[in-house]
Amino acid sequence: MKILVTCKRVPNPEQKLKLAGGKIDLTGATWQINTFDEYAVETALRLTEKGKGGERSGEVVAVAIGPKDVSQQLRGVLAMGADRGLLVAGDDGALDADAVARILAKVVEREKPDLVILGKQTVDGDSNQVGQILAGLLGWPQATFLATIRVAADGKSATTTREVDAGVEEKRVRLPAVVTVDLRIIAKKAVRNEALAGADAEWEETQRYASLKGIMAAKKKEIKELTPAELGATVSPLVRTLSVEAPPARKAGARVGSVEELVAKLHNEAKVI
Amino acid sequence: MGAVLTFCEISGSTIRTASLHALTAARELAGKHGGPVVAVVIGQGVGAAAGDVARYADRVLAFDDARLGPALAETYAPLIAAAVGTAGATAVVGTATSLGKDVLPRAAALLSAGMASDVIRVDGTNKFRRPTNAGNALSDVEIASPVVVISVRQTAFAAAAPAATAGKVEAGAVGAVDALGADVLGVHATQSARPDLGEAKIVVSGGRGMKAGENFKILEELTDLLGGALGASRAACDAGMVPNDLQVGQTGKIVAPQLYVAVAISGAIQHLAGMKGSKVIVAINKDGEAPIFQVADYGLVATWESAIPALIAEVKKLKAAAG
Numbered sequence: 001m002k003i004l005v006t007c008k009r010v011p012n013p014e015q016k017l018k019l020a021g022g023k024i025d026l027t028g029a030t031w032q033i034n035t036f037d038e039y040a041v042e043t044a045l046r047l048t049e050k051g052k053g054g055e056r057s058g059e060v061v062a063v064a065i066g067p068k069d070v071s072q073q074l075r076g077v078l079a080m081g082a083d084r085g086l087l088v089a090g091d092d093g094a095l096d097a098d099a100v101a102r103i104l105a106k107v108v109e110r111e112k113p114d115l116v117i118l119g120k121q122t123v124d125g126d127s128n129q130v131g132q133i134l135a136g137l138l139g140w141p142q143a144t145f146l147a148t149i150r151v152a153a154d155g156k157s158a159t160t161t162r163e164v165d166a167g168v169e170e171k172r173v174r175l176p177a178v179v180t181v182d183l184r185i186i187a188k189k190a191v192r193n194e195a196l197a198g199a200d201a202e203w204e205e206t207q208r209y210a211s212l213k214g215i216m217a218a219k220k221k222e223i224k225e226l227t228p229a230e231l232g233a234t235v236s237p238l239v240r241t242l243s244v245e246a247p248p249a250r251k252a253g254a255r256v257g258s259v260e261e262l263v264a265k266l267h268n269e270a271k272v273i
Numbered sequence: 274m275g276a277v278l279t280f281c282e283i284s285g286s287t288i289r290t291a292s293l294h295a296l297t298a299a300r301e302l303a304g305k306h307g308g309p310v311v312a313v314v315i316g317q318g319v320g321a322a323a324g325d326v327a328r329y330a331d332r333v334l335a336f337d338d339a340r341l342g343p344a345l346a347e348t349y350a351p352l353i354a355a356a357v358g359t360a361g362a363t364a365v366v367g368t369a370t371s372l373g374k375d376v377l378p379r380a381a382a383l384l385s386a387g388m389a390s391d392v393i394r395v396d397g398t399n400k401f402r403r404p405t406n407a408g409n410a411l412s413d414v415e416i417a418s419p420v421v422v423i424s425v426r427q428t429a430f431a432a433a434a435p436a437a438t439a440g441k442v443e444a445g446a447v448g449a450v451d452a453l454g455a456d457v458l459g460v461h462a463t464q465s466a467r468p469d470l471g472e473a474k475i476v477v478s479g480g481r482g483m484k485a486g487e488n489f490k491i492l493e494e495l496t497d498l499l500g501g502a503l504g505a506s507r508a509a510c511d512a513g514m515v516p517n518d519l520q521v522g523q524t525g526k527i528v529a530p531q532l533y534v535a536v537a538i539s540g541a542i543q544h545l546a547g548m549k550g551s552k553v554i555v556a557i558n559k560d561g562e563a564p565i566f567q568v569a570d571y572g573l574v575a576t577w578e579s580a581i582p583a584l585i586a587e588v589k590k591l592k593a594a595a596g
Contacts, residue, residue, distance in 0.1 A: 013523040013543035017409045024410060035524040097378065098387055123523050126405050127390045129378035132346065136382030141347050141455035144375050147518075159458070164371040165291075167462040174454025183525060184518040205513060238387025242413045247404070250549055253570035259583040262555065262573050267591055270553045270570065272475070272532040273499060 001058045001155055001175075001193070003044040004113040005082065006104065008034045009066060009073045009092065010124040022243035026093075033073045036119025039181050042207040044117050045081045046191040047151055051201040058193075059083045063107050065100060066092035071223055078218035079210030085223035086111075088231065096239035097129035104130070105137045106231035113176065114155065120145045120180040131180035141173040147184035151175070153194040275363025276308040278356055279330065280380075282372055283314055286321035288329070291368040296329045296433035298395060298425040299366040305398045311360040312440070315349050317342035323442045328435040334359060334445040341450065343457035344372055348450050350379035356445060357384060357420060363398075369424040377424050387416035393429035407523035407546035428529070468502050470519065475501030475532045478521050478548070481508035482537025482558065483577065489515055491581050492536060498588050504528065504548075506538045522547035537577045540565025557581075 011017070011029040018025040033041075041062065048058035062077040063086040064070045070092070074085040088103055095103075108116060121128035135142035143149075143160040147168065151158045159172045163182065173179070184190060188202040210218070228235050256262045266273045279299040282289040299310045309331035314323045316337065323335035336352050353376065357365060365380060367373040369391050381388040394402035399416045401423055416422075463469065470476065477496040479489055489503070496503045504521040505514070521528055523546040533551035538544060540556070540563055548554070549568050556569035559576045566572040573580060 013407070013546065014541055016542055017406055019410060024406070096387060098381070098385075101382065124406050126403075126407065127388075128374050129381070129388055129390060132375065132378035133382040135346075136350060136379040139453065141453040142375070142379065143455075144346075145371070157454070162371075164460065166460050169460045170458040172456045172458055177455075182518075183520055184516070186517055205517065206511065238385075238416055238418045239389060240415050240417065242400070242415050244405070244410045244412045247408060247411055250554075250568045252567045253554075253572065255566075255572045255574065259573065259575075259580055259587055262571055263584065263587040263591060265571055266532070266553070266555070270532070272553050273588065273591065 001047065001114040001151065002111070003047060003058065003060050004108060004111055004116045005037070005040050005044040005060060005062050006118045006130070007037045007041065007062050007064045007073055007077050008122050009064070009070050010034045010122055013123055019244060019246050022245065024244055031069070031073065033076060034119050034122045036121060036123070036181060038119075038207050039183070039185050040117040040119050041077050041080055041082060043149065043181050043185050043191050045208070046203055047115070047149070047193045048196070050196045051198075052203045054197070057196055061086060061111055061113065063088065063104065065090045065095065065103055074223050075218050076210060078221045078223070079214040080208055081214060084221055087223055087225050089225065089227045090235065094237060095235070096237040097127050097133055098239070099235050099237045101130050101133035101137055103228055103231065103233045103235065104134050106228075106233040108134070108138060110231065115151075115158070115175060116178045118178070118180045120182050131178050135178035138178065141177045143171050143173050143177065143179045145182040146179055147182060148190045149179060149185070151193045151195070155195060274307045276311045276360040277303040277306055277364045277366060278353070278360050278362040279310055279312045280353055280365065280367035280373065280377065281312045281314050281326045282368070282370060283316060283319060283322035283326070287325045288322065290432060291370045291427050293329065293432035294427035294430045295366050295368040295425050297430040298392065298423070300433065301395045302364055302366060302398075305395070306363050308361070308363070311356070311362060313353055313356045313445070315341055315352055316344070327439040327442050329433045330440045332360070332440045333442040335442055336445040336447050338447045338450060340452075341447070345452050345455055345457065346376045346379045347453045347455045349376045350383055352445065352447070353380040354383040355448075359445065363420055365420065365422040367424050368427050373424050377422055381422040384420050384422065385418060386420040386422045387418045388422040388424070389414050389416060390424050391426045392423045393426050407527055407543070408550055409546050467496065468500070470502040470504055470521070470526055470528060473502035473528075474530050475499045475534070476504050476521070476528050476530045476548070476551070477501055477534045477536065478504035478506060478538060479509055479515070479536050480506040480538030481512060482539075483509060483514060486514040491585075495581060495585050495588070498585060498592075501530070501532075506541070506544050508541070535565050535569070536581065538565055539563045540568065
């Protein structure tokens, strides 16, 4: 099967966010692939594998939108094992979810994947919208915040589980479809393509890291550069950020000398136990 | 002079509490749009629930059909989009619940409308405040489309109280229902004695300093004693000590319990982002210089090996005394 997977770059969440003049100051920021997109890549790769380290069948195409620098994140995804990359030129900081989804819809028209996999949200914008908007624009079914996915042997449907407020929902979607993935998708047996992998197939409980061999192989893989105009997409964001400020800072409290003192304070002073 | 359409979720014959918070935001926004609050109720056999929703809205559009029994974004989003036309709405409001997050962006796509997620403040007809970067920033955004869509964070708005007079309930025209080949096969309530990490009043989290997965057993004991949920830092998840879905942080779950107990967690920025909204934070770490102490209300410099058994004993004493 052919899978399109998104990889947005985000500022490293391990670095302190700098705010200046009502904006997020990204000078000096180091970039990495959005964590949930990294899980999406892992999901896509597992769906093209017979098992951990097993033979592969199918194609995983990674798409990013942004300046040329984003080819670094794409190259990283190719080193994980994705087959080729697409880099759509754009000012990623100025795009809203609608604009991103409209560009992706054009990429889908061009690539005709069986499945599009995205992270459930980016860890900077936190909007949690792109997958759903994309599915709406395409008129495709959607399954969001996935904990597991199993593609049927005939490749015509996928059965998923997703965390909802009432518990765990089991949802089946016809393919092609758009899915977004959550934390649990990297569990050992969370992902399986029945056409390739048996019920006993399992992977490491983590997203894979690029091996040296993968990094070498990635250098030879194609990253095609495109513009929204070449794709036939018009970019006009509907949501604009006017200003950004820091939330009220939290003050450090007191040190306690013993467990007894801690429990007494939690009970008598904070009244939380 | 547009109406504010409000997607109201229901449970049996009543409105879900989560939607009462959306109705408060909708009422506020309706003041700025100069129109009524029109609630949308979708499902199978929704008559009684629509009557309950009417207590809080000026008008209710009820879409009632057997094919709408399963809550599917594929079938619900087109009805919300159609209701915008019926009601003459210039805004759509819902709560950022699992269903709201699933359905509202899809409806926005069908309306060619811009959407702001997790809104915590209404600043104008099309201006809203929302947290981004896992709460490390508050962004003021403006939506340029003729119809605006928002999901609200339920803790930021009070629950609506019933209005003096209930609104009128009208049947919405369901028309063709196409699930696009999607189907809900079942919803299974989580079989856990512990509360959900996102909703627990008390969360106990362990970090890399716990050294091994089996050492989390003692944290589970403390967690269960307190009636809380178990969490972990990314470092502990990445090290394979606990499953990834316990991860608290910017790349995991964002929690805001009454009490957060961080055990052997150093306090990486991305972890702090996921828990610093907690009311009371306790840090237990053997390294007195660990950054977690900078956000902790109560800090105890100690190893978990010594502190946690003592803490369990103390809490047991407290519970025994309370009888």
